[in-house]
Amino acid sequence: RASISGQTAITVILAHPVAHVRAPQAMNAHYDALGYDGVLVPLQVLPEDLATVVAGLRRLRNLRGIVVTVPHKEAIASLCDELTADARQVGAVNVIRREEDGRLTGGQFDGEGFVAGLRGAGHEVTGRAVFMAGAGGAAAGLAFALARHGARRLTIHNRTAAKAEELAARVRAAYPACDTRAGGADPSGHDIVANATSLGMHEGDALPLEVARLAPPMLAAEVIMAPEVTPFLAEAAKRGCATHGGKPMLTAQIALLARFMGAIAVPCDR
Numbered sequence: 667r668a669s670i671s672g673q674t675a676i677t678v679i680l681a682h683p684v685a686h687v688r689a690p691q692a693m694n695a696h697y698d699a700l701g702y703d704g705v706l707v708p709l710q711v712l713p714e715d716l717a718t719v720v721a722g723l724r725r726l727r728n729l730r731g732i733v734v735t736v737p738h739k740e741a742i743a744s745l746c747d748e749l750t751a752d753a754r755q756v757g758a759v760n761v762i763r764r765e766e767d768g769r770l771t772g773g774q775f776d777g778e779g780f781v782a783g784l785r786g787a788g789h790e791v792t793g794r795a796v797f798m799a800g801a802g803g804a805a806a807g808l809a810f811a812l813a814r815h816g817a818r819r820l821t822i823h824n825r826t827a828a829k830a831e832e833l834a835a836r837v838r839a840a841y842p843a844c845d846t847r848a849g850g851a852d853p854s855g856h857d858i859v860a861n862a863t864s865l866g867m868h869e870g871d872a873l874p875l876e877v878a879r880l881a882p883p884m885l886a887a888e889v890i891m892a893p894e895v896t897p898f899l900a901e902a903a904k905r906g907c908a909t910h911g912g913k914p915m916l917t918a919q920i921a922l923l924a925r926f927m928g929a930i931a932v933p934c935d936r
């Protein structure tokens with residue numbers, strides 16, 4: 667990028683592995699579209715080096731912020747000086763704002779991105795019954811955001827059932843108005859059926875839930891971005907359900923992450 671100069675707002679994304687990350691292309695396109703002098707640079711960081719790298723990043727005076735992805739989202743939370751309420755709830759950080767004095771404030775927008783992506787495609791979550799497969803980092807973000815945005819009912823299904831129980835209890839405690847429970851693999855009776863596991867990224871992966879139970883007017887929604895059509899989405903489409911891929915979750919998040927890092931001159935509201 668020939669336009670990078672000493673004035674450019676530098677942001678970085680920490681990942682391992684790093685080759686597959688898609689946020690740099692999306693964020694740099696976002697900066698370009700706004701005519702904003704900023705750049706997001708991918709950095710490969712091993713888990714054992716995370717604390718050292720973060721200590722160094724604190725000292726970089728022209729660093730605006732840090733985007734965080736697999737496998738660092740949970741570990742980096744304890745390296746921040748402050749967390750937003752959303753990051754505290756979820757127990758994971760996917761973006762950090764570097765304050766002028768080097769203090770680090772961690773935020774979490776996975777779930778907000780998912781809900782905003784659905785809304786951008788005309789799918790409302792308020793008042794809906796949602797079935798979600800998964801209880802890992804992304805799933806936790808989705809669960810809290812779905813409840814926060816007024817989902818009526820949330821069923822969480824996970825291979826490790828104890829993790830689904832634990833996540834459901836945390837969401838229930840934070841948002842009692844949403845009827846949140848752990849459940850089996852049958853998504854019958856729900857309006858939105860979401861895959862928030864990593865199943866579907868690799869050839870030969872099992873399906874995340876009982877796809878034979880999918881039927882219109884259910885909407886099948888994915889967090890996985892590649893492949894664009896996962897086996898779960900393909901099975902849902904085969905049964906006549908509307909589908910929603912994983913890309914809008916990232917696209918919707920890009921503007922939220924940039925705002926949070928203070929990388930554009932628009933006040934952040936979270």
Ligand code: NDP
Pocket residue numbers: 736776779799800801802803804805824825826827829862863864865867872889890891912913915916919
């Ligand atoms: P985690 O490792 O935290 O969680 C993985 C989840 O998948 C767990 O629920 C795990 O179940 C389940 N799982 C993994 N392997 C299997 C298996 N063989 N059988 C059954 N269940 C399995 O990952 P993340 O939550 O961080 O990421 C999940 C997905 O979300 C990834 O594909 C990631 O790329 C995507 N993502 C997409 C984003 C976007 O913007 N579109 C943003 C963030 C993430 P168990 O608890 O039993 O291990």
